[in-house]
Amino acid sequence: MAGSTYGTLFKITTWGESHGPAVGVVIDGCPAGLPLTNTDIQEFLDRRRPGQSRYTTARQESDEAEILSGVFEGKTTGTPVSILIRNQDQRSRDYGKIKDCYRPGHADYTFDCKYGFRDHRGGGRSSGRETIGRVAAGAVASRLLAGLGIQVTAYTSAIGTITVPRSEYNYECIRENALYMPNNDYAFKASAYLEQCIKNLDSSGGVIECAVTGMPAGIGEPVFDKLDAGLAKAVMSVGAVKGVEIGDGFRAAAANGSTNNDAFRSSDGHITKKTNHSGGVLGGMSDGSTILLRAAIKPTPSIAQPQKTVDCTGANTEITITGRHDPVIVPRAVVVIESMVAVTLADLLMTNMSAKMESLEKFYLGEL
Template identity: 70%
Template sequence: MAGSSYGTIFRITTWGESHGAGVGVVIDGCPAGLPLSEEDIQKYLNRRKPGQSKFTTQRKESDQAEILSGVFEGRTTGTPISILVRNQDQKSRDYSNIMNTYRPGHADYTFDAKYGFRDYRGGGRSSGRETIGRVAAGAVACKILESLGIQVMAYTKSIGPVSIPEQDYDYSVITDNTLYMPNNQYAEKASAYLEECIRSQDSSGGIIECRVDHMPAGIGETVFEKLDANLAKAIMSIGAVKGFEIGDGFQAAKASGSQNNDAFSSNSDGIYKETNHSGGVLGGMSDGSTIVLRAAIKPTPSISQPQDTVDKDGKPLSLTIHGRHDPVIVPRAVVVVESMTAITLVDMLFQNMAARMDKIAEFYSKTR
């Protein structure tokens, strides 16, 4: 299988299946000397692991990170970092009834069409557990960004019809509720809506928003390696994501140029924009303002209602899915969006180091 690696200089490769022995990631291109421990990675993994609330799957996984290589005496060595998380609570028998059946909303049919074979236990490689490797790598990327003064923060903007207006955001309460929403009152409304979904044996989608503060201007390229294009690829590579936008996004299509353009101004600190309709990116490069992106997450496809489908031979049947499934994916996907954003930013920051001859000369003149 191709396509399990992402990045150019800071490059990650995820591996493993939902019901295999484990899942993990190999990170190549991390500089030597970064303080890193399993606890640093665990903080991020704990945000996506199952069993956090009644709105997440009750699969019992500790999701404990094991660093197998690339770290010595608490610091990265510059060699590939390999991180393993062992699977502990697989219940493959829950999937025996869909061995030859195509689940609506899943990758079962497309996997068979491509390979002529699939691991039907929980979705195999296309399972959400693949994102464990992304989150582990994201923890490393976030440590790099923090050392540069760059902050990445993702949160749930909406679940189903419950959406938080920007003026009602309170970032200090994001971790106070299990839905990771920046407003506890809206989190209560969203919880009530999810209770309705559970009662009707249905599921919900939502929107995750991510903001990046203190990103320097000029990061990204102007053609195929645009910062926003690479962010779009990174976010859209997450299994449940069906839409991506940056800044005003699709709302920009309804605006006029005079409304959408961000006026420039300056003060003693330098040049800045008075508004941020662009979402922090102009011409494929960061413009120094806050980067704001959003990911639309589809409803969990595994629901307990009977659904019409067919088997491998095309025979029609009614399928009722059993097992342990999230009625909403959004809260656990928040840290995945944050991680993929951080990985992309680190990779493009590293690529940018070769953009200017004067900066290269300045760097190497200090090493003589």
């Protein structure tokens, strides 16, 4: 299988299946000397761990990170960092009744068409559990970014039809509610909405927003490797994501140039913008303002309602999916989106070191 590796210099490769012995990631290209411990990674993994609330799957996994290589005496060595997370609570029997059917909304049919084989136990490689490796890598990338004064923060801006107005954001609330919303009152409303979904044996989607502060201007490339293109690819590679927008996104299509353009201004020798309709990206490169990205997350496809489908012979049939599934993926996906953004930015910052001759001169000749 191709396509399990992402990045150019800061490169990650995730591995493992949902019902296999373990999942994990290998990070190649992480600079030596980055302070890193299991605790740094565990903080991120705990945010996507199942079983934390009524709105996540009841699968009980400790999701404990084991650093197998690339770290010595609390710092990275410059060699590949390998991180393993063991699977402990698989219930493969839950999938026995549907092993010969294609679940609506899942990768069962397309995976079978591509490989002529599929692991029916939770989707195998197509399972959301694959994102654990991304989150572990995101923890490392975030440590790297923090050392450069760059902060990546993701949160839930909408659950179903319940949307937090930007004027009512309170970022201190993000870790205070189970839905990771920046407003506890709207989180309460969203919880009531989810209770109704559960009662109806249904699920919900939502929107995750991610803000990046401290990003210097000029990161990204002007043609194929644009910053926004890289972010869109990274975020769209997460299985539940069905749409990505930067800044005003689709609202820009209804705007005029006079209202959509961000006016520049200079103050104390620093160039800033009066507004940020561009979401911190101009011409494929960061403009020094906050990078703002949103990802549309589809409803969990595993629902307990009867659904029409076909079996592997092409015969029409009906299935009801049982087992342990999230009624909403959004809260656990928040840290996944944050991680993919962090990995992308870390990679682009490293590749940007070759953009100017003066960068090489400063690095190699600066202290001579």
